[in-house]
Amino acid sequence: MELLCCEVDPMRRALPDPNLLYDDRVLHNLLTIEERYLPQCSYFKCVQKDIQPFMRRMVATWMLEVCEEQKCEEEVFPLAMNYLDRFLAVVPTRKCHLQLLGAVCMFLASKLKETIPLTAEKLCIYTDNSIKPQELLEWELVVLGKLKWNLAAVTPHDFIEHILRKVPLPKDKLLLIRKHAQTFIALCATDFNFAMYPPSMIATGSVGAAICGLQLDDGDSLTDLLAKITNTDVDCLKACQEQIEAVLVNSLQQVRQQQQQSNPSKTVDELDQASTPTDVRDINL
Structure with a gap:
């Protein structure tokens, strides 16, 4: 008798719970408690x-x-x-x-x-x-x-699904937006300038930057909608999004400089084909 257990994907995660995702009280509670988990200074x-x-x-x-x-x-x-x-x-x-x-x-x-x-x-x-x-x-x-054993901190990722479900875009586009937004969130986490920002603002700015980079935005109406979803000031959201886009540009420049130093014989186009830890080259702004 063969006793070997051959699961195809032992790391499969549970699907999002619609009871949580479609209940606006969850988003409201996240917005209420998010500042508890910011650095004190x-x-x-x-x-x-x-x-x-x-x-x-x-x-x-x-x-x-x-x-x-x-x-x-x-x-x-x-x-x-x-x-x-x-x-x-x-x-x-x-x-x-x-x-x-x-x-x-x-x-x-x-x-x-x-x-x-x-x-x-x-x-x-x-x-x-x-x-x-x-x-x-x-x-x-x-x-x-x-940390007083308080580890269940609110992060920008907690807001992504709540934001995306309210964005009027096709599902196939939402998958790409999610991937790009996750990359932006990782970049923000490496930059201390974002350490004091509320996670909801980083999440909303990351989604906005992703939509803008994919050229799926229709002007200020989408920015207004994103700001409304997370109760973010529109001007603050625009400033955050611009700062996120600047971090991406700076990150790309640093990667190119490092690769040119290590591979001086390669052209810029060849260097652009290389992968990076954050896959920032998948994003075209």
């Missing part, structure tokens, strides 16, 4: 003395690459960055501990969002074994204590 000015903004960007880029390589759920990276920002807003941290903190935050986020979470041993390998599993587990308790 712009911590580079009042808390951190040893850590600089460029260091945060470096560790965020590393965290994103780990999540991409491990094929983590889209929610893991933004949630991990939420933990990192909230911790840094209350605890002065040495720069030599920043990568360890990033690994711990990914560890916690994957436990909350993944069917099979990242292991401590695997995360230590991604640090070139500069940290030990026991050290990561010890810091896990420290981070949990400083």
Whole structure:
């Protein structure tokens, strides 16, 4: 008798629950509580003395690459960055501990969002074994204590489906918009300028930027609709969307510069065919 279990897709996730998705009370509750999970301050000015903004960007880029390589759920990276920002807003941290903190935050986020979470041993390998599993587990308790075990933070991904179901566009276009919006959200999470923004504004701006990039917008009417869905000020939404688009352009420029330095013999067109951790080249603005 053959006892081998041969599931085709053991990582299949549950489909969205229409009872939650089509109940406006869920969106209202998300909007009500989202600011509870923002960092308490712009911590580079009042808390951190040893850590600089460029260091945060470096560790965020590393965290994103780990999540991409491990094929983590889209929610893991933004949630991990939420933990990192909230911790840094209350605890002065040495720069030599920043990568360890990033690994711990990914560890916690994957436990909350993944069917099979990242292991401590695997995360230590991604640090070139500069940290030990026991050290990561010890810091896990420290981070949990400083976050008061409040891990179910609201992130921009929580708003995406609620926004898309109210956008009057074909379903096949919504799939592409979702993918692009998720890329924008990841880019925003790497940029400290967005750390204090409400998740609903980042989500709405990301959807708006995706629609604009795909040339599916019909002028200000769609922007007004997006702003209405999440009770966002129209001018603030436009400013956020422009800032998100600027982050994308800057990210593309940095990738091209890095690849030209490592492959000086290649043309710009050849470099543009390369893949990046965030798939930003799939987006045409």
